Amino acid sequence: MKTLTRRLNDARRKIREEIERLAKEIGDTCIIVALLGAGGRGIEERRLIKLYLEKMNIITLIPEDDIPEELSPSLLEEAILTKSDIDLIFVNVESWGTATEFAQFHDKREIAYKLRVLVPAEYHPIYGREGGYLTDLYLTHLTLYGHVYAYGNGERFPKPEKIILTIAKRFKELKALGKI
């Protein structure tokens, strides 16, 4: 009779093999992303983006929707930003709340490289004209890790959903090819 540890190890091996087999069969893979925003603001937009991402076989978390009612979304956000095996974290900096969260986590190397930061174009450190502490923080993040994207209304700068869907799709493709 196999011990539980042995059975779990066997299961993990089978899981890896099956992922490899399935990925090869369809030339695709599955990634996990999170869409962080500013609480109630922008949540409908994130839910719509999630629908598109799920069609692309991407497991998508939105803390406000995925946390049990008895807990606070910030608890899930913190876990996502510190201890998870998530692939990408899209942060749409729409408010001071999200900006503060970004400031907290951007200097944690183990997670910073997974962040894809979306900022209103006017606050982007290269394209924008606004200065200040946050713009300076974005510049530091951009310099160290890249991945600070300016968004707008789709005219001069793309809408946030276009950025998220394009990058998530390409990341998944690269992962399927073994390049990540």
Add this chain to the structure above:
Amino acid sequence: MEAVRRRLKMYRALDNEHRLRIVLTLASRPGLSFNELAGELGLERGLLAYHLAVLKNAGLVELKYERRSKKLTKYYLTKDGVKVLKELGLL
């Protein structure tokens, strides 16, 4: 193709020691609340919430709210969750 993609999603979700332990626990004790799961597994609440969210979004776990004196979330394996565990020889 769609079935293969769904399967890939489920297996990707299970490719984590914590999540595997969570589904095994729910297989033997369905209907545990969030706090009961946290206690059983010794996981920090935020981390447990993250892993449950991944499992839910992958279609392996479902939650039901029960209201008595306070809101209470209870977790169960889905039929797909049970099926995959059987395939892996864990049930």
